[in-house]
Amino acid sequence: MRADRPAAPRRPRHPQAVGRQPGNTGSNVNTSARGEREACYTSLMLRPRLLVDSLHQVSAELLRDLGVRGVLVDLDDTLLPSGADTLDASVAAWLGGLRPAGFPVAILSNGERERVATLAARFGCRSLALSGKPFAPAFRRALRLLGTRPSETAMIGDQLFTDVLGANMAGLVSILVRPLSPGKLPHTRMLRHLERMILRGGDRGGPVHR
Numbered sequence: 363m364r365a366d367r368p369a370a371p372r373r374p375r376h377p378q379a380v381g382r383q384p385g386n387t388g389s390n391v392n393t394s395a396r397g398e399r400e401a402c403y404t405s406l407m408l409r410p411r412l413l414v415d416s417l418h419q420v421s422a423e424l425l426r427d428l429g430v431r432g433v434l435v436d437l438d439d440t441l442l443p444s445g446a447d448t449l450d451a452s453v454a455a456w457l458g459g460l461r462p463a464g465f466p467v468a469i470l471s472n473g474e475r476e477r478v479a480t481l482a483a484r485f486g487c488r489s490l491a492l493s494g495k496p497f498a499p500a501f502r503r504a505l506r507l508l509g510t511r512p513s514e515t516a517m518i519g520d521q522l523f524t525d526v527l528g529a530n531m532a533g534l535v536s537i538l539v540r541p542l543s544p545g546k547l548p549h550t551r552m553l554r555h556l557e558r559m560i561l562r563g564g565d566r567g568g569p570v571h572r
């Protein structure tokens with residue numbers, strides 16, 4: 363008589379998607395569509411810890427849940443549409459609420475120095491312009507501004523290849539937000555297309571709309 367063997371655990375047809383829900387972590391992203399563990403450094407580095415539609419979803423409570431004590435935020439297409447110079451009232455309220463909630467905040471932008479400094483002064487934030495994201499010195503300088511460690515600092519931005527990649531490589535908590543405009547420059551629009559492909563195809567567990 364053949365002994366009953368315990369049933370092998372069924373492999374999920376699709377791994378868990380990195381969606382927009384708060385609480386997504388990077389821990390579920392190195393499982394391929396075939397259900398096998400495949401360490402993929404590049405893929406992991408391009409995966410945001412959290413993907414949100416709007417800055418308003420990034421509440422003080424959520425930041426505390428993520429262990430965040432300081433916030434870096436990108437300027438163009440994150441706080442305001444690329445090329446604009448006024449902040450939406452609700453975004454201004456979100457930004458203005460961070461400091462009273464106990465989060466030091468600074469703008470970390472690759473944008474031109476004078477524009478970034480002018481806008482940051484208007485918004486009451488410290489800033490680093492022409493920062494050189496995604497490279498590490500940008501984040502080291504920004505962390506010195508805030509006085510926080512990488513693992514307790516969020517980088518909120520709209521671009522995978524600057525904000526998310528740089529934050530992940532530097533050990534920060536990366537939060538990708540839906541861009542506020544399609545982008546002014548042709549290369550930005552091309553990168554947006556590539557970002558959508560990566561976000562959709564990274565785990566094939568479900569589309570991520572941007």
Ligand SMILES: [Mg+2]
Binds near residue numbers: 436437439440520521
């Ligand atoms: Mg941006």
